[in-house]
Amino acid sequence: MSETVQRSAPLLPPDAGRDRPLFAVAAILVFLACLAALGAAGAWQASEGWTQQLTTEVTVQIFPGEDRDADADAQSAGERLATLPGVTGIDVRSRDQAEALLRPWLGSGGLPEDLPVPRLIAVTIDPENPPVEGAFAARLEDQGYEFVVDRHGNWAGAVERAAAAVRYFALGLVVLLTLAAAAVVAFAARASLAARWDVAEALHLVGARDSFIASLFQRRFFFLGLKAGLVGAIGAALSAWGLALVGGTAGTLFFLPSLELGWVAVAIPPFAALVSGLIAALAARSAVDTALKARWS
Numbered sequence: 001m002s003e004t005v006q007r008s009a010p011l012l013p014p015d016a017g018r019d020r021p022l023f024a025v026a027a028i029l030v031f032l033a034c035l036a037a038l039g040a041a042g043a044w045q046a047s048e049g050w051t052q053q054l055t056t057e058v059t060v061q062i063f064p065g066e067d068r069d070a071d072a073d074a075q076s077a078g079e080r081l082a083t084l085p086g087v088t089g090i091d092v093r094s095r096d097q098a099e100a101l102l103r104p105w106l107g108s109g110g111l112p113e114d115l116p117v118p119r120l121i122a123v124t125i126d127p128e129n130p131p132v133e134g135a136f137a138a139r140l141e142d143q144g145y146e147f148v149v150d151r152h153g154n155w156a157g158a159v160e161r162a163a164a165a166v167r168y169f170a171l172g173l174v175v176l177l178t179l180a181a182a183a184v185v186a187f188a189a190r191a192s193l194a195a196r197w198d199v200a201e202a203l204h205l206v207g208a209r210d211s212f213i214a215s216l217f218q219r220r221f222f223f224l225g226l227k228a229g230l231v232g233a234i235g236a237a238l239s240a241w242g243l244a245l246v247g248g249t250a251g252t253l254f255f256l257p258s259l260e261l262g263w264v265a266v267a268i269p270p271f272a273a274l275v276s277g278l279i280a281a282l283a284a285r286s287a288v289d290t291a292l293k294a295r296w297s
Helices: 016-056 070-081 097-107 136-141 152-195 197-205 210-252 263-297
Strands: 057-063 086-094 119-125 146-151
Touching: 016 152, 016 210, 016 263, 057 070, 057 136, 070 086, 070 119, 070 136, 097 119, 136 146, 152 197, 152 210, 152 263, 197 210, 210 263
Parallel strands: none
Antiparallel strands: 057 119, 057 146, 086 119
16 A cells, blocks of 8 residues: 655745745846946956056057158067067057058048058067166167157056946945845845734744744745846846957957956856845845844734
8 A cells, every 4th residue: 555645835835926026126136236246357357458468568659751661660660679678579560450440430441541650569568677768769769760659557557546446336336236135135025924924923823933934934035036146147147248259359459458357257146146045045034033023022
């Protein structure tokens, strides 16, 4: 004779009608918080890339002169600069490459042949042992070149300050969204307790402590927050991945760093989903504990 095993129903069964709006709100908040955290990580990574490029590169512009071959002058100047102590690399840009840099502003219709487009020389230097001040000018001025030396390091401080402002703003937004999520979950937990007050009273009558009743709501809202966090985190990860692909085209311009989030950003979505569940659990337990003490005190 077979024995039928009966599973007891949960003391606090899920309520799809009430849980669905909370699930949607929590998922949206996690989505926004993830994007803000990924933005902070991206700003950190981008600022490091910018700062590294600014401190390790110098751009020399060679202007076309009368009865002179600008491309030949740029090539000759690059060879002379390559012999300087502290110079680790030289990249001489042609007129076509210079015109490609101007195309986003002037269009793709082509520039007049007689337009004096300067030739650019990207000089990579050793940040630990850079060339002495004035070495570039001293190496070129006796050759009759018309040139300008642009030291990118002058902009490093401004870039670092701008990136820090973006990071702090994004982190502040994460904190605000976290507080908003906790407030929403606390309100929903109180509403759920009010709707299930008969269950709480029955448990109280049979000797259940307030901590046991609160743990039921804590467990339920933990899994609700975890599921909503997973949905929001996955959406944020896909959005960030798409933005990184679009921003990666910046790498086609030699003076712009590619938009890369780095390996640290990979841990942000799963961490956000777990934190979402923990915040939901703590907020629900705190709200239910307070409500039970106020009712039975």
